[in-house]
Amino acid sequence: MIFYGTNASRLKDGRLSNVTCPNCDNQTHMTYSVFGKYAYIYWIPFFPIGKENILECDSCKKTFKLKELPQQIQNKFELEKHTGVPIKHFAGFGVIAIIIAFVMYSSSQNKANNLKYINAPEIGDVYSIDGSEKGYYSTMRVKEVTSDSIYLIVNDYEVDKKSGINDIDVDKNYTNEEYHISKAGIIELYNNETIFEIDRD
Numbered sequence: 001m002i003f004y005g006t007n008a009s010r011l012k013d014g015r016l017s018n019v020t021c022p023n024c025d026n027q028t029h030m031t032y033s034v035f036g037k038y039a040y041i042y043w044i045p046f047f048p049i050g051k052e053n054i055l056e057c058d059s060c061k062k063t064f065k066l067k068e069l070p071q072q073i074q075n076k077f078e079l080e081k082h083t084g085v086p087i088k089h090f091a092g093f094g095v096i097a098i099i100i101a102f103v104m105y106s107s108s109q110n111k112a113n114n115l116k117y118i119n120a121p122e123i124g125d126v127y128s129i130d131g132s133e134k135g136y137y138s139t140m141r142v143k144e145v146t147s148d149s150i151y152l153i154v155n156d157y158e159v160d161k162k163s164g165i166n167d168i169d170v171d172k173n174y175t176n177e178e179y180h181i182s183k184a185g186i187i188e189l190y191n192n193e194t195i196f197e198i199d200r201d
């Protein structure tokens, strides 16, 4: 469930002098507050959605939204120095940018590692591979590496989700016979994406 909604924070307080209150008719002061409204997701402000100006008569204490007041008071209010939208109301965009940058960085880092591992296999490397049927996945472990070939043990089990691969990558699942392949052959399996992930401790 995603929590989202709108909220407001007080950006500025101030005072207008010599205005005539439409409620009590006194020539008086009005105190005002400017609220910045923003949309949030999970309590993180994402983007500003306008401002709300609330004014209170010093004499009768009635509060008004700016647009409820006579044009003359609105004009006076507009002459006041206005405040901008605070950067924190965009905080969510910053968080997302950081997450995207991190995901892109780790995915490119991961690809670089895979390429390094497939070109220089080491004992214990675990290859995530396509299973015997479409939509199934399994693993192979490198058991031995010689100058031109490697020996692998294929996992006894398959899973139907890539995310479940770690669950079957345990010692007792590697009881199969060894599988022997040339180093060029293993690189080809990586290039055609039969091997789609390589883990090294």
Ligand SMILES: [Zn+2]
Residues within 6 Å of the ligand: 021, 022, 023, 024, 025, 026, 057, 058, 059, 060, 061, 062
């Ligand atoms: Zn008043």
